[in-house]
Amino acid sequence: MTAVDELPARLTAIADATRELAAEAAIRDAEHILPTEQLRRLLDAGVGALRVPVEFGGSGASVRVLADVLIDIAAGDSNLAQIFRGHLGLTEILRSAPPGPARTTLLHDAAAGRFFGPAGAELNTTNLSALSTELRRSGDHYLLSGRKYYTTGSLYANWLNVLVRENGEFLSAIVPRETPGITIVDDWDGFGQRLTASGTAVFDQVRVDPEYVLHHHSSLTNDYMEAFYQFVHSATQAGITRAAADDLAAVVRGRTRSYPLASTPDPTGDPQVLQIVGEV
Structure with missing residues (x-):
């Protein structure tokens, strides 16, 4: 079957x-x-x-x-x-x-x-082109640092999909939820849907496997995802x-x-x- x-x-x-x-x-x-x-x-x-x-x-x-x-x-x-x-x-x-x-x-x-959880938006900007979260190379891996908000569902997740922008390109750094350096805070205080855990995610020198960095090259796919x-x-x-x-x-x-x-x-x-x- x-x-x-x-x-x-x-x-x-x-x-x-x-x-x-x-x-x-x-x-x-x-x-x-x-x-x-x-x-x-x-x-x-x-x-x-x-x-x-x-x-x-x-x-x-x-x-x-x-x-x-x-x-x-x-x-x-x-x-x-x-x-x-x-x-x-x-x-x-x-x-x-x-x-x-x-x-x-x-x-x-x-x-x-x-379960996958997102970490894309940031409170310090309404423009995704100005994301401040950093992904930098460190030997055979990457290190991820930054602070995200509106991370809907990430408190429940096994994997986190973290959006970063490097050299004008959007990337997804995908990391296990329990990786050292990750803190998820249940501080969402919206008027409705108060249990979505849409609050803060902090990444402090989080190790990222290069295999788990996805490049968003395709404009057609990006339009479809929107x-x-x-x-x-x-x-x-x-x-x-x-x-x-x-x-x-x-x-x-x-x-x-x-x-x-x-x-x-x-x-x-x-x-x-x-x-x-x-x-x-």
């Missing part, structure tokens, strides 16, 4: 894991309980392996399939859909990367349920919208009392109520 043949079973497992997300999502968000267990269940079910090519142990699923999964996850807990954004992005980059040891290892790891990252956002927003509509419908279904001048005694059939539901 191939991974493609196994996709329906994997999607069933993902649906089972997703079904449990909404029950305590509000409590987790209010009390800052990180969704570590929920993320692990989703990874074990195969969410992180969906776009991994079949030859590396993944499902080779389409972007359409991924969209449906992300919408379902976001409807249950939008933190988790957002947490997956960096992992899915690096997986997509690796799909089109040249063959090599790093590509092979990382795609096999994604298929096995290991669209792909926005696609993940859009799928997340679609899930949030669906959850809001479902919540509103549940409120309307639970109403038993109408008002004196209503056109019907049944509030679920009141045209004015239905108009508001339709607008949402």
Whole structure:
């Protein structure tokens, strides 16, 4: 049986894991309980392996399939859909990367349920062309130093994808999360999605294997990746919208009392109520 043949079973497992997300999502968000267990269940079910090519142990699923999964996850807990954004992005980059040891290892790891986290943006600039994080050669390896922010999901990661700019070129330095010199701080204080761990990552003379430095040469791939990252956002927003509509419908279904001048005694059939539901 191939991974493609196994996709329906994997999607069933993902649906089972997703079904449990909404029950305590509000409590987790209010009390800052990180969704570590929920993320692990989703990874074990195969969410992180969906776009991994079949030859590396993944499902080779389409972007359409991924969209449906992300919408379902976001409807249950939008933190988790957002947490997956960096992992899915690096997986997509690796799909089109040249063959090599790093590509092979990382795609096999994604298929096995290991997780990638991003470290791209920096607080001191809104322009990626002005990144201050440094990657310098030191003998047979590189040393990585800098401070990143908006590192969504990196607190949960096994590998970190660190964006640097050297000699006018963007590079990804990919390092194991537990490499000495790496500190991930859970200091994200945004208004919403407070459990995405989108805060600070510090890199202090972190050793990087040259095999794990990816060059972003292709303008076509770069353009595609910009669209792909926005696609993940859009799928997340679609899930949030669906959850809001479902919540509103549940409120309307639970109403038993109408008002004196209503056109019907049944509030679920009141045209004015239905108009508001339709607008949402």
